[in-house]
Amino acid sequence: ETGVTQTPRHLVMGMTNKKSLKCEQHLGHNAMYWYKQSAKKPLELMFVYSLEERVENNSVPSRFSPECPNSSHLFLHLHTLQPEDSALYLCASSQVTSGEQYFGPGTRLTVT
């Protein structure tokens, strides 16, 4: 596989469920990101890991919990979500020094 992959591509979950989103980058990058993209809203940066340390946490509710076990993998653990959390969740990676980000295809999350 090349680039940035995300699984699953689609996820429907109830408000009491626990699920995890997975992201893997095959580009040798050292920074990884989670974004939320909702209809008619700007792209929202959620979390950033740089050199495997979390460097940004943009006031994201605790029902979202990121995990970065190594520079190639990033997870977003979800629990007790709300319907307004339904969105496209995008993962991205970059070299810290170069700046351009490479995005995965996203996970379309629907909370029922």
Added chain:
Amino acid sequence: AQSVAQPEDQVNVAEGNPLTVKCTYSVSGNPYLFWYVQYPNRGLQFLLKYITGDNLVKGSYGFEAEFNKSQTSFHLKKPSALVSDSALYFCAVRDPGGSGGYQKVTFGTGTKLQVIP
């Protein structure tokens, strides 16, 4: 604080005509500027970037962008639009400051480009 503005929610252009998607930015130091494209049900795809040097930057799929420091703009251009260029376009700016090697990138709200056959 850095910011980026895309003043047009949507741009319509006829196939074969030149297209421009506008972007202005605000940042304290020398900006790193980026353009991305998003096709339906896909992630964002990097098109081009400006860091330093020539004000006209060439990128993927025949796109180019012109950096104008005095007007703090970084407009995306293409000489001849294709129907397949129809997508959502995002401008982004990188803050030259930051800690731990990380430099925050701020995205614009996006401009929908519609190329009419």
